Amino acid sequence: MRAASLVVVIALALPLVLGQFWAYQLGLYALYASAAIGIGLCWGQSGFLPLGQALFFGLSAYLSGFAFIAFQQHSFIAVLTMPVIAFVSGLFAYGIGFVVLRRPGENTAYFSMITLALSLLAFQIATSWNSVTGGFDGLKGIPGLPGLSDLSDVYYVSAAVLLIVLGLASWLYHAPLGVLWRALAQNERRLALLGFDVRMLKAVAFAVSGFMAGVGGAVYAPQQGIVTPQLVGFGLSADLVIWAAIGGRASLIGPVIGTLLVGSLSAELRDSVPFWEVLMALFFIVIVLAFPQGIAGLIEPAWQRLEGRPRGPAPVLAPKGLTDRPAARLALSDVSVHLGEVTILDHLSLDFDRAGIFCVIGPNGAGKTSMFNVVSGELAASSGRVDLGGMEIGALAPHRISHLGLARKLQIPSVFPHLSIADNLAIALWSGRATKLQLLDPRLRRWTSPMLEELKSRYPFLASGGRKAAELSHGEQQILELAMALLTEPRVLLLDEPCAGLSPEETGAVVDIVRWAARRLRGSVIIVEHDMSLVKELAELVYVLHNGTLLARGSVAAVQASPAVRAVYVGGTK
């Protein structure tokens, strides 16, 4: 709060200190700054970069210009349209995000290119659609906001708008949604496996950024009185990215500092200092490659001291899951997977028909991990069906399968490295429990559950909330990930070599937690494991896979005695 009041005081005092001209200039850049915050939200928080953000700024500016011209006599109606326009801009961004961000992972680069292209297209439309946009010369004669007397009034309106957008961003960054955005940038796969719709999360992030740009644009039109095609074009789009980067894309205040400082300085120095823009471009590259924190990285420590330590939060008990979980029964019937000419699973049928601990073993290339990938929804089966608790899940996305009561721990520890331990655990608690609307409620970060309390008492490091997951040892990360999988209270838990690379003590800890989880969840735990001593210790039933199909099934002793299994493991003369 202290930091926020400081910002407000500075904002109020600026025109008195700098004089009217600079106040007016800053009033303009404050509008750009709200768009730059949106860039920070997408790029610094969520990990994808829109290169055509001016599209939304300019679109809203045009719409707002039309509104102010149309309602010239009733300027208060025009003012009322401004939030609607910003909302339309956000909706438009949502549509684009939803269409272009359809596939996970790699297409973040494609997304950037498409947004850049859209901004170029908008520029072409704005220049050539003379009758509506006024063409290259722009839309002129837009009446100003009613009731403003001088330049500092203009400034105060912009500053108020910027503070509102900042407040919105600050709230979102502290809410579960912001945590999920940061998680998205760090480990998209883990987030999907935990039951979150990553495509929706990205589209919402982009929508909010479009809304923020829309707010700036809607105020721009009456403030400047003219809207030109440059406002939708790549030039402003590029500037917004540069300002956000130099100011510090990952921080809340960074894009604002960057825009106000670099933006308004550029407007002054562009013409007087030779190569100013070349220098800025160079500066941008250096920042991207070497100082991703930007200017905000320099002031962040002071900022945090100002914020003060957060008060120790009182935990809140999380509600029960939103959906009814089916019985703990996983069955694969006649599942085949072909990739090109290679057969990975070959008419595989497996039935884990009761609660308990099961181990799946088999030589390399037997299809164990592929089987897991099919079950968790990451690999499409070419034929056959997969049922979880009697429901066919073959065509469902990973996050839907997770909601039906499946959790999975990956082989290499897969957590959100730059989030705190507490946030890592909280994300798991939200899965399947929090409604979409609740993700806006910062109090959810204090959720706990009986299982979490038990886990914390077993493994005290889980209670050292503020530490980042990346600071944990390898073994602790394995346990953290396992704890996250457990907190979703799954009926079926898939574990891929949970003890890989662990010391004997850590292995013992994992064995304990697996046994405890199986009892606690009254579900089935299915483990892919190479370490036979572990299999002997844990497995009630062993499934042996070979060449993508089931070779044997039975108790540890029965499987060990099977000549077919022996032949596969020791190799023979055939």
Added chain:
Amino acid sequence: MSAPRLAFANVTGGYGSTVIVRDLNGAVAAGEVLCVLGRNGVGKSTLMKLLCGYLPCRSGHVLLDGRPIDGFEPSARRRAGLTYCPQERPVFDDLSVRDNLSLMHAARQLGPLRPYFERFPILERRLGQHAGTLSGGEKKVLSFVRGLAEDQPLVLLDEPSEGVQWENILHMAECIAAKKAAGTAFLVVEQNLAFAERIADRYLVMDQGRAMLEGSRADIDRGRILGHLHV
């Protein structure tokens, strides 16, 4: 006595923060075959990747002819005389069998491969085909022939017999024997004990990333090896 072809001491390493191989030691002299045995998942292939420079050793050293090669990248290790035939993705799927065999030969002649074609006629019949169309076992044979034909003093084979017909496994054993007699050193990772018994001079048996048994073939009891190979 001169330095062994390949020696590794206290080698520890893995992927990222995951340590797979712990504190392994070993050496292979010229004209000797060391077989590394163990179930899958115990770290055999990781050891190979540490020796070839694909993964950095957390600690320990790798020496080629007594010279430390720790900082060398894989291509530099190859130029220093180390041939490696990986277990997974053993060939260039997008290249023809001919290109796979002649990629690094200046003249691109297949003449020196004649003796291998006599043992593995399937390769000669498939010269024009993309290697991606071969079966898993055929790829292994192709990779094996490519590796041996490089004529380097040290050859690392990662599960050469996987998926290969027994008849061709026997041919492989004979090829290895012939090369060995000419002074080549081999380090072979295997799960197939019958094959290992035909080629090995010495064994290194691994379990859970560590050395369990080590010594000459005659010294190590078959039953104890089986204990570590069986499920």
Added chain:
Amino acid sequence: MDALIVTQAINVVYAVSTLAVLTLGLAVIFGLLGVLNIAHGEFVMIGAYCAYLTQSWNWPYLVALPLTLALCALLGAAVERIMIRPLYRRPFDTLVATWGLSLLLRKIAEAIFGPGFHSVTIPLPGTVQFLGIEYPIYRVVLIAVSFAVAAVLMIWYGRSRTGSRIRAMVSNPELAQAQGISVRRLAAATFIAGTCLAGLGGVMVAPLVPVQPFMGLDYVLRAFFVLVVGGLGSVPGLLSGAAAIGGVDSAISAASNATDGYFAVLVLAILFLWLKPRGLIARG
């Protein structure tokens, strides 16, 4: 009537072949190295400015070629070393870095040559008669050279020793290293080849377009769309992508206007991203 149809047909061939040659550089770098070089268009721009400089110094037009190649190779090598090599396998970071590079090159061009247009005189003026029509010689030469460059590149990639090594590196980099190929050096050479091809394209189209600092943006987007539609990693894919994008663009632009043409191209690219993300002809 016939003559009009023939002219239109050759116009489409011309549009498609220039698009193809302007895409080659991006295709090499994106298709083989997986690096999306957003500064691709600025290397085209460098080629175009080299052509402009050559003419303004009254040198023979062909001098622009070695000039461009030298400049693009030097710059490509530096860029590869400083911003690409440390970021391989981090496609998002290379995207941002090359975007910064494109900005830098644009601003440098603007600082040196000013923001305005420059025009380059067509080095081979006049027309040629065939199939009952008259057509500018330079465009005919351009079509021929484009196809020749694509064909030479395809044959070289398929047959030469370096070509097979690059294929080996792309197919299985670890095995390529095991066989003594220095993937680092080969990847750097491939990157430089890509930037040089982009520069070459710039020299070729310079006389037909306004030369200005922002010309590269349009090229990189079109080249990118060609790859989205055509698929990565094969010359037939590139040609089919260029045919689709160039064909749609010239057909709609002729029937309506350039904005609609651009809109159609964008819609086509987004449809492919949705429905056929590997493009028409993926590397196989």
